[in-house]
Amino acid sequence: MPPSSRNEETLHHILDTAMDLFARDGFDSISMSAIAEAAGVSKANIFHHFKSKDELYIQSLRRACDASHSSLEAMANGEGDAWQRIEGFLRAHLHQMFQQSRDSRLILREVVENRPGTAQRLAQDVFRNNFNRLVAIIAECQRSGALRSTLDPVFVSTLLLGTNVFFFQSQEILQHLEGVDFGNDPDRYVRQFMDIFQHGTLPIENSQEEV
Amino acid sequence: MPPSSRNEETLHHILDTAMDLFARDGFDSISMSAIAEAAGVSKANIFHHFKSKDELYIQSLRRACDASHSSLEAMANGEGDAWQRIEGFLRAHLHQMFQQSRDSRLILREVVENRPGTAQRLAQDVFRNNFNRLVAIIAECQRSGALRSTLDPVFVSTLLLGTNVFFFQSQEILQHLEGVDFGNDPDRYVRQFMDIFQHGTLPIENSQEEV
DNA sequence: GTCTATATCGGGATAGAC
DNA sequence: GTCTATCCCGATATAGAC
Known part of the structure; x- marks a missing residue:
């Protein structure tokens, strides 16, 4: 050698x-x-x-x-309708976080640590590209009529990512709370989220009234 | 003295x-x-x-x-319909996290730190009571017909808390991402969430079809 | 109950041989 | 490029005077 x-x-x-x-x-x-x-x-x-x-x-x-710069390309080029692609993204993203849990934790620590100057660097170097990409995809789903156009795609993206990140970081604790059947089942978690998310973001075609 | x-x-x-x-x-x-x-x-x-x-x-x-054992009682006894009470809870909870940000950060650190044995202690000593209380309230909203009864109230509670916690911990970074207009506006964040959440959890009365 | 002074240990970092 | 031995400092914790 x-x-x-x-x-x-x-x-x-x-x-x-x-x-x-x-x-x-x-x-x-x-x-x-x-x-x-x-x-x-x-x-x-x-x-x-x-x-x-x-x-x-x-x-x-x-x-x-660098390692976390991985693809939500799967979602961009994914098959199926908007919902299937979004659900696919959530699953892939969550799966990736757990698989590369070392790298994810390293970054998560840095976020929570909140040292001065770090936030901006992380935002630009780590999250920016993927985040903007996700926003663009959501916006595209809106243009195609799948998602209500009145929603802010930036907020929707934040909601998607936040839902995943929270599960990743709180999994240990969730497992110790009563009645949590998704504690070690990311797919189940995503599915339940999608149930709410999909109904919540559909265009309102027949203007439901509140009860 | x-x-x-x-x-x-x-x-x-x-x-x-x-x-x-x-x-x-x-x-x-x-x-x-x-x-x-x-x-x-x-x-x-x-x-x-x-x-x-x-x-x-x-x-x-x-x-x-101890300090964080504060009230989602405001929500339990709150006025208005289910949506107003839930939105009120999210606002109050988020507000409280920021107001007691020192205590919140201390606990959040401990969550991310993830030392062995800590998760269970935190779950039981800190989160359990409030979490169960929230679950009960959501379940009650379901019984009253405000929320779809097919949803898992435990998941719904997790979603509510996660949405808030994620905003609290990521606020700094969100502010550095493009197009984020809720970065330093918790109320706006909650309002946008409620827009999706409410539509997503309503009983399906006229069975919307996907597009 | 509060201080100054000190003991002891482990940290980051370097020198210099090989 | 890799090691052993060492420097120096700041850390936790204690001793003992007031």
């Missing part, structure tokens, strides 16, 4: 280990010694590859962000 | 300061020295009142939980 390759591999391994630990316990809770031990290298070696703990964290976050 | 009173006052002041700092920066980021300085007392004094940093944190969390 060529030395340069070995180098890259070690660096990647350190970063990967760091992401695991940062995601699980947070920046301050994790020491460089802990990362070194978990990665099976010396502290000094880590400092050889990353000039500080902060930089290691930043790069962890960056990698998590 | 009697010495015992002075005592109580100092203890409360330390705890109050600690809650501020823990909520803002998290447990690990805040040192006892920082709390001591902010509270205007010596480190040793804090250790006199709290046997460890951990205990100080636990008590901070406990106080935050």
Whole structure:
């Protein structure tokens, strides 16, 4: 194995280990010694590859962000009517969060942490593209007549994402509340949401009255 | 001033300061020295009142939980029809989160932190009562015919709370996304939600067809 | 009950051999 | 590029005077 390759591999391994630990316990809770031990290298070696703990964290976050830039393209190009595509998106998005739960947690931590300046960076670097894409898709669903045109597509997108994110972050707690039958069943959660969402966003053709 | 009173006052002041700092920066980021300085007392004094940093944190969390046990009673006894009461609840709840944002953040941190054993404790000690109460109210709205009876009241409650919590925790980021006109306007957020929620949960009297 | 001073430990980061 | 050994500082926590 060529030395340069070995180098890259070690660096990647350190970063990967760091992401695991940062995601699980947070920046301050994790020491460089802990990362070194978990990665099976010396502290000094880590400092050889990353000039500080902060930089290691930043790069962890960056990698998590890159990984999360994944596709709601499935939805854009998806098959079926608007509802099927939206439901497909919710399922795919939720599934992705759990599958890449390490990266998701890393970012979620950063959101809740709410350090000054972070919000704007996260908004622009991580969420912006996907969010705007989702807004565009919703707007398109409105133009096609599937969704009521009086709704704000930006709000609708926020509602969709929020519903998913809340489930992801609260799953543990939901499971400990009584009567929650969707606690470890994301699909069931999405289905119940869609039941309300679909009826709530349909064009009002026969102007229902309140009871 | 009697010495015992002075005592109580100092203890409360330390705890109050600690809650501020823990909520803002998290447990690990805040040192006892920082709390001591902010509270205007010596480190040793804090250790006199709290046997460890951990205990100080636990008590901070406990106080935050107590404070958050506030009323969705306003909703239970509220006036107006089911929709007005639900909207009133969402507004009151959101308002309360922001007003007691220190306590809310403290708890939210703990949720995201997801330390082993914490989820169950939080579920039982903090959320359980209010959650069950909300479920009961929703169920009552269903019995009265305002909400579709086929919906799971537990899910509906989760949706309501999740919508609010997500807004609270993501407000900073939402403000940095394009087209978000509810970023610093909780009432507007709630109103848009209610627009969808109400139509989505109404009994289906004339069985709308999908487009 | 409150302080100053101190003990002790673990943190991030560096030096220098290999 | 990787290691061992070390520096230095700030952290929690304690001792003991007032």
